[in-house]
Amino acid sequence: MDIFKKISNIDRRLIYTALGLVVLIPILFKMVLPTRVSEPVQTAYDYIQNLPEGSVVMFSVDYDASSEPEIQPMLLSMLRHCFTKKHKVIMMGQWALGLPLGELAMAAVAPQFDAKYGTDYVNLGYRPGQRAQMVGLGREFRDFFKVDYRNTPVDDLPLMKGVHNYNNIDLLVGLEAGNSGDEWIQFAGARYGLKIIIGATGVIAPDMFHYMQAKQIQGLIGGLQGAAEYEVLVKKPGTGVAGMVAQSWAHLLLLGFILLGNLGYFVAKRRKN
């Protein structure tokens, strides 16, 4: 068989094996590449950095296990940043299945900073309603959250005593794997003037750039690259930084396959003609 015809019809299993290897090798040998921090991530970091000590930051965990590799490192880094700056953290989620991930992140980070549940952070959990809920929270949190994730009455939590609506929230961090980010921006940002930072999966991030350009959000952390950049900023490299070498190698491999496939296709076509 003609070599060019062959390379335009590479067995997909060969591609999968090559991809698996280029991802696996950097992980096994713990390779690291220098990470350059992009402007949207730097802006997000600076915004949290410049909030006065004790500001209330609300995290919306709007993703589940299928987006964990991309967004969980963002959540961990941003929680670290907030606790370093002694900000108060309120966690909630528009995706019910993401709540255990929020709990895991909080359980990993809060003890490192001696943060106490109820005074330094709370987890309100999930309530249905999405858009209607986002609008309703601008009026009164207790209309939706009478108890927290652990079934403790919200009024028994010292942190929540002064928190009634968005006027008492200094920043919302929306961690998004779906359309909840758009909705936070439309229903909490545009309507109530709530300041928002979005951390999104690679699939969602491109649709968020126009909000960034229009200054409707205070920062944007996109995909694993964004997560790695934030890890660098908080000086605690984790799975984001560790994954970027594999990511870069995989991209190079895919580029190579695209070039090879096209080369094979066009040469074979030319010869046929």
Add this chain to the structure above:
Amino acid sequence: MTHLIGTWIAAGLTLAIFSFLYKDNPMYNVAEQLYVGVSAAFAILYTWAFDVWPMLIEPMVMGRGAASTLDRWILIVPTIFGLMMLSRWIPKISWLSRWSISLTVGIAAGLGITGQIQGVLLPQIRATLVPLNNFNNILMVVGVISTLIYFYFSAVHKGIVKIGARAGVVFIMVAFGASFGYTVMARISLLIGRLNFLVTDWLHLVK
């Protein structure tokens, strides 16, 4: 011990799902069905724990969090609408579900229209009205105008309109390319996450 068992189950299911890359097989099918089943069970549990119990049964039946008797009994209205939605399972009275669907569609449309206008359309128009004093601003304005021309179908795409529409296509293709590039990164990230789990948490090859 529980953690160890959990890790082995997760690793086994990951490998079962990956086996589909070679070809469809019973191991993959078992993992797939298990995933669907567990997700459904999890969703039912959460719906009960975070929707029905705290937002309906506790305030209505136990009076917890309800400020007044009216607060308590007004919940009958959404309960009835919710039950009407279930009437879809009974063909004779399935028409009742249309009322619930109408209510949901009405609320979604109302919220959607205001959200889009207030949260997207107006701020985006405002952000596009920029002075044409640098390359980025010029590029953005040309991109917006030419893309709008491409989607303008009330005039035949000839002459100047054709040139504008062609330019619009270029901008749209660049946007698609950027979006696809990010999507590739997202999918590779998932692979990295799984392989990282296998070599770190399961095989302990990386500390």
